[in-house]
Amino acid sequence: MNPFFQAWPPEASLHAVRVDQLFIAFSALTVLLTAPVFVLMSGFALYYRRGRDVDRTQAPRGNWRLETVWTIVPFLLALIFFGWAGWLFFDQGHPPTGALTIDVVAKQWMWKFEHPGGQREIDELHVPAGEPVRLVMTSQDVIHSLFLPALRLKQDVLPGRYTSVWFKAGLPGVYALRCSQFCGFDHSVMAGRFVVMTPADYSRWLQQAGTDGSLAWQGFQRFRALGCSGCHGPASTRRAPKLEGVFGHPVALDGGRVVIADEQYVRDSILYPAHDVAAGYAPIMPTFAGQVSETDLLALVAYVKSIGTAAPSQEAGR
């Protein structure tokens, strides 16, 4: 590759190929719609120059049929693309169940990634090819945006909230990873490498990376250290909701509402326990806002998630 010039960004997923097809097709439509304007405008300007002896009789003042055609036809053409682009976007909106979840914490000016086995990396993201990967992201300070050009994907990363994006990378290789939402002084160097590996290489990489136990295990440690287990633990006799089998399922709230217990719900319940109280329980839990780091919060979420479907597991892994 010429170091000063790149002709086309690399395509590392089927989605990237599809977005490129859409982009090229719309570029063709752009030419189709602009060419008549450019050709006719310069053509008329030259052909009907003052002083040229050409037919100017019956010069029109308007024509409603023509107006109707050029109002409706380009709009209908655009609507085809609206559907096409919407389909791609929504297809990308719903992660398949069982996707590998990697946590992302952004801060001025670095990216931190945490794999389910507890492996951590800074400004580098290793993922297996051919497997759906879901990123659950939050920021410690301002708004950032994770931009993976080779996948044609980006998603803003907000403080105080989880946003997520998923993908299935196809082609092993090393690609760019950038921040695309202006975040202050070192915005342009808040970047790194996005490494897509074969599943075998990824397993080997996980082995080498080393870990203090799986993320869920680390979360379990925090769960005990912060005293959560005193009320929410399996052996506790306090009147607090048990957390086994909760994650991913509907939770009835005080006041009759029902929510699905997702990452955001677990996070909010730790930080703002008085907001969405589970039905039948008194709002006695103290807030943990300001006492738990984003990393610990994600570990706690991973723990609650791990006991969501099965019995609590302390094993490293997915």
Add this chain to the structure above:
Amino acid sequence: MTALPLQTPEERVSYLNAGHTLRSWFLTTDHKRIAILYLVAITGFFAVAAVGAALIRLQLMTPTGELLSHEGYNRAFTLHGVVMVWFFLIPSIPNTFGNFLIPLMIGAKDLAFPRLNLASWYIFVGGGIFTLYALIAGGVDTGWTFYTPLSTMYANGHVLAVIAGITIAGFSSILTGLNFIVTVHKLRAPGMTWGRLPLFVWSHYATSVILVLATPVLAMTLILLFAERALRLAIFDPSIGGDPLLFQHLFWFYSHPAVYIMILPAMGVVSELVTAGARKRVFGYWFVACASLAIAGVGFLVWGHHMFVSGQSPYAGAIFSFLSLAVAVPSAVKVYNWTATLYKGEVVLDPPLLYGMAFVGLFTIGGLSGLMLALLAIDEHVHDTYFVVAHFHYIMVGGAVSGFLGAAHFWWPKITGRMYPLVWGRISAGLIFLGFNLTFFPQYLLGYLGMPRRYPTYPPEFQALNVLSSAGASVLFVAYVLPLVYFTWSLRNGRAAGANPWGASGLEWTTPSPPPKHNFEQIPVVDRPAYDYPLTRARGDE
């Protein structure tokens, strides 16, 4: 139309020589003099903002950026954005040409509220002084969009001074919009029906509606920002209980319509340039007029397309995507009607028409790239990249600034009574088209390749296109300085223009150039449709 004797402007009493003291300028209530005051002020702001642009393009010549620190670069593009948007583009056409021409075009002696008009200039300059203070004191590094919580909790610059300046300047927009609306409703000359209004007036009417309805939301948003930054009230920062997306919703609720504040007046200008250049009535008068109103209305419903990847609901995204495609329809209608206007015309390729054609070409490219950004899956890739930067520069510079310069080349003889050298006007129009495309087309490619905006340094594979863009910017620089030179030259040396050098229709061309203080000797009585050129005369009003 009576033939007026060709006098030099100095020989005749006009608004320009009705008084020579500073007081006669700074306390004037004559809409034409206030327009000149605005013209001087915004030219100054344009120069300040252009320095920011020059710093940006110089910095990006190399991937490592040798010229500025990151801090310096962040301040340079914030300066460029803030000053260009609020102190040049928004007031550019309405407050200069709109101010000067609306009373002349509808056959009135002045705007409805002349003193309010002068007040709006002082408010504008007052706001500008706050902003200049912030610049002298060291600048701001948030970007012109002030996204929270970066702007409220993390930025070090003089954010409060700048948002105070913008808020104050906003009131000048509101007053101008109000003045135009009342003027168009109440001060039309006898016989100047709504169906006979020049399209320039229609598009300024639509613009005024946006100014009056959207600008207060900007003021509220910035006051909330002020409250959080200065008083630590929890509004936008989630760490103290606020919502950062609330800011984006409020900000774009103003700032997307603001794009139409910039482009609608330019569209009005182009309607005048094309009809006068073709010596022919505009094709589909009512379609072009109503398109302005449709843009102003639907333009309020598309702000969420700035937030497709912000964490906004994807269903909201789909609705905003659809509405953003819909708002492009009236713009396309205008472009096709302008093209059809040239058909069977008597076309003279003078500088105004060349600027008009440059507008149509650049606006069409910019508009269609806007449709790409409205498509969800494409935006997910190119959002916040140079693709967006290229898109809005095609609209705001290729469109709005070309419209502004086209207006200057068309009405300069009316404003000053002097002609400028037409050859140089044609050269500058050509250079702008060339330099503009050279500067900004590479940025579309950079965006698709994945270069985010607001980067003082960048990966080396983007260098070739960045150098091309910077080279284009130097052509553009020359093309912008040229008119400044020959317009200034023409003030003393240009030949007298006469009342109607272009042979154009419209009431402003029936009064001498420069116009007398009260515009018309007698209030004209209008008995003909707009653009009543011989080629298309005679079939009555439509």
